[in-house]
Amino acid sequence: MARRAPVMDKNKLASIKVTGKGLSRNLVDACTGATLAVSNSSITSMGLTFLDGADLNIFRSGLLSKGASISYGQWGLTVQDVKVKSSALGPSLEVSAPSKFVTKLKAQTGERSWGETNLSTWATDAFKSVGALAVVQPSLGSLLIARQKPEDGKAESTWDVLTALAREKGLWLFEYGTAFVLAKPSWLARTNWARQSWSVWWNSWSSYHEALAGMPEYSDEADSDPSESLTLKLVATDWDIRTGDEVKLGGTGVGDMGGKWIVTGVKFPMTAAGVLTVGCQRPVDPAEQPREDGSGSGSSSSGGPGGTGSGKPGDWTGTVAEAATLSAATDRFVNRYNGVALDFDGAAGAQCFDLAQYFNKEVVGGPFLAGDGAKDLWNAPGLGGFYAMVGSGPARKGDLVIWDGSWGGGWGHVALALSDEGGSIRCLTQNPGASHIATLGKNGLLGYLRPIKWFGSTKGATDGRVV
Structure with a gap:
């Protein structure tokens, strides 16, 4: 029996405009799914699914092609991803549309330095440059602001700079209708x-x-x-x-x-x-997260990046330069994908496993990660780009952290480690929601997959295993 499509609210669908015009009655009737999500930790986005005709007439019309503008109330979006799929009900057209303002800020790339600049003023100007209003907390101080030159085919954008500065200063960065907000939650309250x-x-x-x-x-x-x-x-x-x-x-x-x-x-x-x-x-401010300067200076008594390591399981045994390089590569990955819903295989939406697949492919260059659930990564064979470390040591920036079946409804969980906080780990994580930074507990922790490519030697892995 074919699955019954959900009953959509036709009044809400009729309020959606594409390139300035409301959805036609035919499109409203054909819509089988629609979502709009706004958050302080991910980009405002809308998803639309339509049951297309046997001849793909909606897809072929080009109305919902990449770059088309969508508006709903005060929210403005730009179509970014278009997928044509086969469903139990027939051909379907899926459209993903993130914020039009963020799309424009992501298009601002190329090396540029603003020097020692007042952050409040600079952010206000950045928001206004894409046609948005600005609610920016005053007196955020001055600091060096720069947009890095493209490297390895990846270009840092103004949006990447904004998200990095927000993390550094412990600020929220989100949209409020036609305005961007950059402020601490205590100030907003x-x-x-x-x-x-x-x-x-x-x-x-x-x-x-x-x-x-x-x-x-x-x-x-x-x-x-x-x-x-x-x-x-x-x-x-x-x-x-x-x-x-x-x-x-x-x-x-x-x-x-x-x-x-x-x-x-x-x-x-x-x-x-x-x-x-x-x-x-509660209106509690997030912790400020100092920028990584990539210099590899400093030391760590626990053998973390910047230290020489003691040779114990879980300690860093690579060089200081290798630690700094992994840190910089991880930062670039986070800046590029924080707030993005990553769906590597297109099979079940944006899952935690998809984030790991992206990091494995783009940063480590390892083989495809196989397994039914995230917990299976701990026992997966053939991971030539990683070796697994025991869960008793501290997480290191760039580790893929694996949790057991007590997470994720029995499937486990995987996230990208950014720093070890003792009883918890600060990670780039996904599901629930798009990729975002959060602090996760160590209950149910299986261990870490640490990239051999960056790690240096496998010395000290006697309580772990090389895979």
Whole structure:
């Protein structure tokens, strides 16, 4: 039996405009999937899926070809990826459209130095250069700002520079309709800017605010950064709630999850019975992450990059230059793909495994990573571009970190290590959501795949195994 397509909200679909015109009735009827997601950790993007005709008339029309403009409310997007597939219902056309402003900033490439520059002023000018408004925290200080020359066929863009500076200064970088926002969440929470404030309450399983679809979901985990998070499911799908908005949660049953929150991301439903998903955190500022200068200077008593290593399992045994080179290669990879939904095989959407495949191919040059799930990487044979290290040592920048089946619904998890924080690892990770930087706990850790290409020798791997 053919799978039944979801019932789409035709009013919302009719509000989508392509190259300035609303979707035709035929396109609205043909649409079988639509998503819009905004976040402080990934690029605003829309996905559309259409059931095409037997002769691919929608695809051949060119209306949704690469570069076409899409708008929905205040959100402007540009078609980037187009896929024609065979589905149980017939031919399908899938379109992915990220933010038009980010697309323009990514097109700004080529070596350039702005010298010692006021960050607030520079960022405001960068946003305005692509036609966006700017909400930028003042007094962010001055620092050297430069865009690197293309290297190995990869070009650093103004967007890459912005995301790197945001990490360095502990800032959020996201879109708010037609504006870019660059600021610390604490500043956003205490400052009177264009944000909105939303109030909901929850008393019990059967008594809660009419906009809620049920009980709020809350977590407070020591290994997470920030430790507290809140997820709201809203049936009020007409709420124009956005990243950066304030949420006030009250009621007799909320306990520690009550009080003020700041929105980190929103997934807008396009189905008739869909619910709006809102992620929140306390207005706690992310840690500042100093830039890697690639010099390899400094030392590390644990044998990390910049140190000589002690020869113990998990220690760095390559040279200082090799450590710096791996660090720089990892930085380039993160700058290029942070915020991008990576789908290496086109099989099941953007999975954590896909991020590992990209890193393996583009940075390490290793063979195809085989396995049904991320946990299988720990026992996969023939990984000539890696050797596996025991999980008892610290993670190193450039490691692929492998977790067991207690993660990912039994499939495990894999992420790219950026730094070891003791009881947790700061990583570039994917699923849930597009690739983004997050701090993940070490519970269920199997170990690390460390690139031999950069690592130098295999000395000290006696408690691990070379694969």
